[in-house]
Amino acid sequence: MIELHYWPTPNGHKIALFLEESGLPYAIKPVNIGKGEQFEPAFLKISPNNRMPAIVDTAPADGGDAISVFESGAILQYLAEKTGRFLPKDPRGRATVMEWLFWQVGGLGPMLGQNHHFNRYAPEKIPYAIDRYVRETRRLYGVLDKRLEGRDFIAGSEYSIADMAAYPWIVPYESQGMQLEDFPPLQRWFERIRGRDATRRAYAIADTIEGKTDLRTDEEARRYLFGR
Structure with a gap:
C-alpha cells in the first residue's frame, strides 16, 4: 500500500x-498546506523540507520496513522502479526520461511557480517580476513544444x-499568461494526456478534498505558504 500525503x-x-x-493500491492522506499541516512533526519525519507530496510505501519490494520518499521527482522514480512501468529499462531510453524529469523539477516547476506567485498571489504587483517569469514561462513552453515535434x-x-511530471504544470496555462494555440505540438500532447482515463480519475481526487482555501484572500494560508 502506498500512502500518498497529498x-x-x-x-x-x-x-x-x-x-x-x-x-x-494507495490511500490519500491530505496535508492541508493552507493550515500549516506540512509543519507538523509527524509529516516532517517523512518530508523534512516541509513540502508535499510525500509517500510511505508500507510494502517495499525488499520486504523490509516501510520506506518514505519525499520530493515529487524522487517519488516518481521510486514508483517507476517499484512497478517496472513508465521508465524504460534500456540505458538510452532511461536517460532521456530522467533528463526531462530533472528538467521539470529543476526548471519548469520552479519558474512556473514564480509566475503563479507574482501574477496571482503577491501582495503587490511588481511589473519586472511578472514580466520576467511570464517570459521565462514562454521560453520553457517553447522548449517543450520543440521537443514534442x-x-x-x-x-x-x-x-x-x-510526461506525468510536466503535465500538471501546463494545466493552469491561462493563469500563466499562455495560450496553447501558440504551441501546436505541446497542445496536441496536452490534449492526449488530458483524455486519458487515469488523468480524469487523478484530477477528480481534488474534488474529494475538504478545506481547500483561496490563497488570494486567505491570510492564514498565505502566512503558512509565503512565510509572512
Whole structure:
C-alpha cells in the first residue's frame, strides 16, 4: 500500500497521475498546506523540507520496513522502479526520461511557480517580476513544444514519468499568461494526456478534498505558504 500525503497542487497531481495509471493500491492522506499541516512533526519525519507530496510505501519490494520518499521527482522514480512501468529499462531510453524529469523539477516547476506567485498571489504587483517569469514561462513552453515535434510523448512514443511530471504544470496555462494555440505540438500532447482515463480519475481526487482555501484572500494560508 502506498500512502500518498497529498494536496491538490501540480506536484500533488503528479503522483496521483502515476498511481492511477499503475493501479497500485494507495490511500490519500491530505496535508492541508493552507493550515500549516506540512509543519507538523509527524509529516516532517517523512518530508523534512516541509513540502508535499510525500509517500510511505508500507510494502517495499525488499520486504523490509516501510520506506518514505519525499520530493515529487524522487517519488516518481521510486514508483517507476517499484512497478517496472513508465521508465524504460534500456540505458538510452532511461536517460532521456530522467533528463526531462530533472528538467521539470529543476526548471519548469520552479519558474512556473514564480509566475503563479507574482501574477496571482503577491501582495503587490511588481511589473519586472511578472514580466520576467511570464517570459521565462514562454521560453520553457517553447522548449517543450520543440521537443514534442513529431513525438506523442516527451521521451518518444511511450507515456512516461517525464510526461506525468510536466503535465500538471501546463494545466493552469491561462493563469500563466499562455495560450496553447501558440504551441501546436505541446497542445496536441496536452490534449492526449488530458483524455486519458487515469488523468480524469487523478484530477477528480481534488474534488474529494475538504478545506481547500483561496490563497488570494486567505491570510492564514498565505502566512503558512509565503512565510509572512
